[in-house]
Amino acid sequence: MQKQKINSLVWFRNNLRVEDNSSLINAINNSDKIIGFINIDPRDFISTKYGFKKTEKYRAKFFLESVKELKSQLEKLNISLIITYDYLDKSIPQIIKQYEIEKVFLQKEWTRDELLEESYFPKNIDLVKDFNQFLYSPKDVKTLYDNIPRGFSNFRKKCEKYLSVDNILPIPKPLNNDNKIAIDYPIPSLSDLGFNLFEVHKNSVFKFNGGEINGKKRIDDYFFNTKNVSNYKSTRNGLIGENYSSKFSPWLANGSVSVKYIYNQLKKYESEVDKNDSTYWLYFELIWRDFFKYVSMQHKDKFFSKDGIYGDNKEWSTDIDILSNWINGKTNEPFVNANMIELLETGFMSNRGRQNVANYLTKELKIDWRIGAEYFESMLIDYDVHSNYGNWLYNAGIGNDSMPFRKFNPKLQSERYDPNKLYEKTWLDD
Numbered sequence: 099m100q101k102q103k104i105n106s107l108v109w110f111r112n113n114l115r116v117e118d119n120s121s122l123i124n125a126i127n128n129s130d131k132i133i134g135f136i137n138i139d140p141r142d143f144i145s146t147k148y149g150f151k152k153t154e155k156y157r158a159k160f161f162l163e164s165v166k167e168l169k170s171q172l173e174k175l176n177i178s179l180i181i182t183y184d185y186l187d188k189s190i191p192q193i194i195k196q197y198e199i200e201k202v203f204l205q206k207e208w209t210r211d212e213l214l215e216e217s218y219f220p221k222n223i224d225l226v227k228d229f230n231q232f233l234y235s236p237k238d239v240k241t242l243y244d245n246i247p248r249g250f251s252n253f254r255k256k257c258e259k260y261l262s263v264d265n266i267l268p269i270p271k272p273l274n275n276d277n278k279i280a281i282d283y284p285i286p287s288l289s290d291l292g293f294n295l296f297e298v299h300k301n302s303v304f305k306f307n308g309g310e311i312n313g314k315k316r317i318d319d320y321f322f323n324t325k326n327v328s329n330y331k332s333t334r335n336g337l338i339g340e341n342y343s344s345k346f347s348p349w350l351a352n353g354s355v356s357v358k359y360i361y362n363q364l365k366k367y368e369s370e371v372d373k374n375d376s377t378y379w380l381y382f383e384l385i386w387r388d389f390f391k392y393v394s395m396q397h398k399d400k401f402f403s404k405d406g407i408y409g410d411n412k413e414w415s416t417d418i419d420i421l422s423n424w425i426n427g428k429t430n431e432p433f434v435n436a437n438m439i440e441l442l443e444t445g446f447m448s449n450r451g452r453q454n455v456a457n458y459l460t461k462e463l464k465i466d467w468r469i470g471a472e473y474f475e476s477m478l479i480d481y482d483v484h485s486n487y488g489n490w491l492y493n494a495g496i497g498n499d500s501m502p503f504r505k506f507n508p509k510l511q512s513e514r515y516d517p518n519k520l521y522e523k524t525w526l527d528d
C-alpha cells in the first residue's frame with residue numbers, strides 16, 4: 099500500500115535542537131514533507147501589569163541566537179524553518195492553510211500559557227505531542243509515584259535507585275532534497291523586537307551565545323577541556339566568573355541542548371576522566387530540575403497561585419516603592435543589592451544569589467512572591483517556567499521546602515559566600 103502523503107509541521111518551542119529531538123524524528127518518520135515552525139509573539143515584548151516585559155533583552159538575544167543555529171542545523175537536514183513574528187493565533191491558521199499542513203509535531207507541555215497556544219490550531223489538525231524535556235521520563239516516574247512527594251530527597255532517592263535515563267536520539271539523516279519545501283524566512287533582529295543593540299556587561303558571568311552548537315561547546319569546555327566539573331561541589335555556591343557553576347541553564351531552558359545529552363556527556367566524563375562527589379552533584383542538580391517539572395505537572399494552577407502549593411493564606415504586600423528598591427538594588431542589604439544589580443545588568447544571577455533575593459523579598463519585605471517570580475521571568479536568560487516558579491514557591495515557604503519558615507540572614511550569607519566583598523564591590527562600586 100502506498101504511504102499516505104502528509105505535510106507536517108514541527109513546532110519548535112522549548113526544544114530548539116536537532117539532536118535528541120523526538121518531535122523531529124517522529125515527524126520525519128511519519129510524513130513526506132516537513133517544515134519547521136517558530137512563532138515570535140510581539141505580546142512577549144510589551145509590558146505587563148507590573149511594568150515588566152514577559153521577555154527582556156537578555157533572553158531575547160539568546161533566543162534569536164538559538165533560532166539562528168536551529169535554522170542552519172535544519173538546513174543541513176533539508177528542512178526549512180518558518181519564522182513568523184506575529185500574534186500566534188493569527189500566524190497558526192495562516193501557516194496551516196498556506197502549506198496544507200495535516201499534522202503538527204510538538205513537545206508536550208502542561209502549563210496554562212502553553213496549552214492556550216496549542217488551542218490556536220484548528221480542530222481538524224492532528225497534534226502529535228510527546229514529552230522530551232526530562233531526565234527521567236514521565237512513563238517511568240509514573241511507575242514510582244501516583245503523587246510526587248513534597249520533599250525532593252524522597253523523589254531523588256527513588257529515581258536514582260529504580261530508574262534509568264533513556265538513550266538520546268541521534269541527529270536525523272538529511273531528507274531527500276526533492277522533499278524539501280524550499281522557503282527562506284528571515285530571523286527578526288533584536289531591534290525588530292523593540293530592543294536596542296547592547297554590549298554584554300564586562301563583569302557578566304554569562305558571555306556565551308545561544309544555540310545547540312554553542313551549548314555543546316560549553317558542555318565540552320566545562321567537562322573535558324577545563325575539567326571544572328571535577329570541582330563543582332566546592333565551587334557551586336560561587337558568585338564571580340563563568341566557571342563556579344556550569345551555566346548550562348539557558349540552553350536547557352529553551353531546549354537547544356537536552357538534559358539527556360548533558361547526562362550522557364557527564365557519564366562519558368566519569369568513565370573517561372574522573373568520577374567524584376562533584377560529578378555526582380551536577381547530576382543531583384539535574385534531578386532538581388526534573389523535580390520541579392513534576393511538581394508543576396501535579397499541582398497545575400496552584401503552582402502559580404497566591405497561596406502556592408502548601409500555602410497558609412499569607413498576606414502579601416504589593417507596595418511599589420519597596421518592590422522598586424528591591425529591583426534596583428536599593429534595599430538595606432548590600433548582598434541583596436549586588437545580586438539584584440547583577441541581574442539588572444546581565445540577565446543572570448547565581449543560585450546562591452537567587453535564593454537570597456527571593457527569600458528576602460518574600461520573608462523580609464513580604465512582597466507577593468508572584469511579582470518576584472514575574473520579574474525573574476522577564477529578566478533571566480535562563481527563565482524556565484517550572485524551575486522559576488518552583489524555586490520561588492520553595493523560597494517563599496509555600497512550596498516544597500520542608501522548613502518553610504527558613505529565613506536567610508543576608509549579612510551572614512555575605513560573610514560566608516563573599517568574605518572579601520569582591521562580589522559586592524563588583525556590582526555596587528561600578
Ligand SMILES: Cc1cc2nc3c(=O)[nH]c(=O)nc-3n(C[C@H](O)[C@H](O)[C@H](O)COP(=O)(O)OP(=O)(O)OC[C@H]3O[C@@H](n4cnc5c(N)ncnc54)[C@H](O)[C@@H]3O)c2cc1C
Binds near residue numbers: 390483
Ligand atoms: C528564585 C529562584 C529562581 C530560579 N529560576 C530559575 C529559572 O527560571 N531557570 C532555571 O533554569 N533555574 C532557575 N533557578 C535554579 C538555579 O538557580 C539555576 O538553575 C542555576 O543557578 C543556573 O546556573 P547553572 O546552570 O550554572 O547551574 P548549575 O549549578 O551548574 O546546575 C546545573 C543545572 O542543574 C539545574 N539546577 C541547578 N539548581 C537548580 C534548582 N534549584 N532548581 C532547578 N534546577 C536546578 C539547572 O538546570 C542547572 O543548569 C532558580 C532558583 C531560584 C532560587
